[in-house]
Amino acid sequence: MRFKLITATCLLALGLFTTADAVEINQDGANAVRDNLAKLLSKELAKSGLVTVNPAGTRYEIIYDLAKLFARADPATTAINGSTSFSTFATPLENGLWDIKGDDSLDMSVRFIGPDRKQGEFSLSLESFAYGGVFDPAINFLRSSTYAAKKISLSSKFAAKETSFSFADANYSSNFADSAGGNGRVDLVGNGSTSGFFERISDPGMPPVEIRADSIDVGLKANAVPLAKLIDTYVFVMEHDDEEEYSRETHHRVKELLTQIMPLFSSFNETVGLDNPTVTSQAGLVRAKTFGYDLAVDGSADAVRFGFGVNAQEISLDSSLVPASYSALLPTSLNAKLAVPNMNFAAFGDLYVTLDFDKPTPEGFGEKGMQKLFPDGEVTIDVPKVNVRSDIYDFDISGEIKGRVDGAEQYSMEATILARDLDKTITALQGLAKTDPDLSQVSFGLMMAKGFAKTDPDGRSRWDISIGRGGSVVVNGQVIKAADQP
Template identity: 25%
Template sequence: MRRQILMASAAFSLASASAAFAQAVSPAEADSIQQKLTRYLPQDMIEAGLVTVKAATSFYELRFNPAVLLEKNTSRAVTVEGLKPMTAYLRPMPEGTYRVEASDSFDIKGSVDVAPGKNSFSYIIASMKLDGIYDPDILYFTSADWTAEKIAFTSTSPQESITASFGGMAMRLAAEKKGEGILDISSTGVMKAFAETITGGANGRIDIGADTVDIDVSMDGARNRVVQDLVFFVLDNMHKDRLEAADAARLKDLLRGALPVFDNLTETIKASNVTVGTEQGTFGAESVSYVIDMNGIAHSTRVGFGFGVEKPRPPAGILPAAFAEAVPERATFKAAVANLDLAGAVNYLIDHADFTRSEPLTEEQNKEIGRIILPGGAMTVQFEEVSAVSPIYDVHLAGNMLVYPEQKDRHSAEVTLTMRNFDKTVAYLQKNAATVPQFGQAAFGLLMMKGLARDAGGGAQAWDVKVGEDGKVLINGQPLPFQQ
């Protein structure tokens, strides 16, 4: 997989392949492409042939030779066997794009000899293919399909060993121009027959498996052009201890123009038929999912995150019979940190930083950026969906909480707790109270809560809970009896 990433990165760097000349394959154009690809490489690696481009009849042959990196490494601590050049073919298209094709395999092994002992590793990919359309105007693929078969990885140290494998993997990339310098980018894929084994360490042996792992990533409104300019500006100036005044002004213009970087970012990963084998037995679930989303570098940035599990399966016999029925059929946690003024922090940086100095901001200015990010010193945590559902209970929670990182004892919250199947829950607790005395106490507490509930319709009870900074609690607008 790393080889394919390197291939894609090389194609990504074809910024200088002018669309006006893209249809004509020539040695001169091959030299031009190679010079741009190697622009930021040390001269000795260029001369050793780390990246080369040659013109053929109707395509360019792009070769990346990773053995050069190893030859330039003077340390004897790292040894690698099986490295070979990787090749991609770039075919100019009439519209000024390139069709990028690559087909290869990967089989290397090696070791790293560092304290506290030698670590060995291996990477194997039986076959992998890339076929995509690369647009030099946006420095990205407008479409691309990448597949790989029989992927395996091993890592062994004196402390533990790890083996992992996929039966196969398929990814699709796409980018669509939505405006001048703005892209919508997406990536979807599936990995099949995942298996991983970890042995050694405090946990003994752990076996992790999944039938499939689905990945879906999208970025809407990516400010591609200005971010591209910013990246190249950094690469062009990274060797300098400090910037000249004109370059510092240029950097500020680029930073301001890049906001909000993108409009929305969403990433979802879902693993199906998951198993985790431990010394206590095998845990499982029909599916486990993870999601993260963000609305860009804005004056009110929101960063969401969450996970969910469907039909979890604990090992047989690990739970007492009284608890087995209480295992949820599904559980979800989805929350977000909201109202972050990231754009305000960036604007403050642009307005106050002096990039001609080794330390662009003073200590107090750095602290001010932190204060800007959290308006009023408060972090807003939104509970968007926190739920657990089983045949005997159905619980949902949503609301907001304010916390003050610099004032540990200062916080407040407004949440709504909704319960369905309330009577089933109480009946279950009472039925098992003789076996688990704590269930009797819980049943009594729920019955007390029912007296404070409001009717939420559909047979559900709800509690609107408000916790003030003074610690006082209101439930459905009424104070608790002992706080009156």
């Protein structure tokens, strides 16, 4: 989805248009738009001509020339070839909004010689990409937008290190609506998909790795985002990017802006799903029918919960590094969810804005920040669900782990492990142990564990495990190990 990021970045530069009511399209207006766009660039890029604006009938044509990104490069060591520019058209609407459209292509390459005389190359190609949307000056961004591209490829090569990736096509759409709480914040909903994904990474110190997927789907939701304030903050920082040291007034304004944009959202969700992904390397081939992950952040600013989940179905590994007797132990499916609750980002943010950005970070600031982020230095990891299965086992794990951020070794854990058809698992391991004696230890360990197990009504074996900070271990109410002596 890097194409999405490139396109969105270009459209972000529209964020300084004024209300479109009664706009007269002329060269003075074009120059004003150009100057406003320049505020989103470093001062060097603003002078380079990266952005050009011309009146075009009833709209403005905004031209982005990516070759200008290398304006300061030495022509003797840098060569830029291909089509490097594309256009965005902005048309004022009667309701004060702007209609944004673009339909273009790119096929550029840059060859250069680095300071160490090593040759490098970068290339970007999009057979076609089209986008459209409605820009709202009230939020300094696009209320709605759609993007579509075909045959996208990007590659880089430097000092024998190579990275390349490509998509057959990519589509993305987004929408911003005013948040219920007001205060200029907006709710974002975005969805995207790609097909024919391929990536290859090679390095002299590492055999090549290739990653493929038939398709990738992405979903994004973020509520109460201070979008306009974020853009204001970015513009202010860019206006002062050439200052070696902030003045007291600038320093104060940066902190004021940072305070205004906190929290960055009230909730955030991202989901990514891959169909038929494969990873090929010297170690072998890993494939799955589906693979996905999800991120979720929610809760009040002083009690944020961060959740992460991963799932994979019909996993297989074809590798000579894995003995045949161990292949049955490899999972064929995985579904795991983890969470870290009770993070106090409000207190952490309050501490952060006390920093003097022109001075080195005070010693111990990181440790102090962690103490603020995790009240009383206590970290909790929730494990709502972990399910792992293969042809010979099926385990469910849930629980909670508590520890400290100061590195203290003491921790506690409450966990429940459930095993379906445990006798089947033990029998399978005993059979495998006939050809690999090392597995007899595993089967013997499971037989011992079975002796501590309880049986649930559905027939699954259960172990309720409690580990105290004093080192005690209790399984299903039976003390396995007493607490350590002081």
